[in-house]
Amino acid sequence: MSRRADQSERLERALDGGPIPHDEETRRMLAAAGALRPGHRRNPARVRATKEAMLREFARVQNPQEAREDSGTGDGLDEPEIHREEVELPGGGHLVLTDIEAITPERAEATAARIARILQTSEERDRQS
Known part of the structure; x- marks a missing residue:
């Protein structure tokens, strides 16, 4: 049997899960x-x-x-009205409230408080540090 045929058989056995041959050339082939x-x-x-x-997206774009x-028109997707209220804070601060819901005076006062x-x-913490 030739050397090539012998190597070929060992390689096939190793690829099929048989014992791994010890020669370097067959190991390189594996x-x-x-x-x-x-x-x-x-x-x-x-x-x-x-x-x-991909095909669905292509069809959607086409x-x-x-x-x-x-x-x-009346589909509920109109621009919502933005409500805005300005409130003075104690100590000279200024607060601007904005919302898509109506801002009642009570809500504005509670938020300002x-x-x-x-x-x-925050000011008390700054004085302590």
């Missing part, structure tokens, strides 16, 4: 074969799902939705 084998396999279901998502004639307490606490 390392090369291992480098050619993919490290992970792609999941066919994920490949299919990705392809379908066929945009038509704008309705009555869009923007909360902010004043926070500022007072």
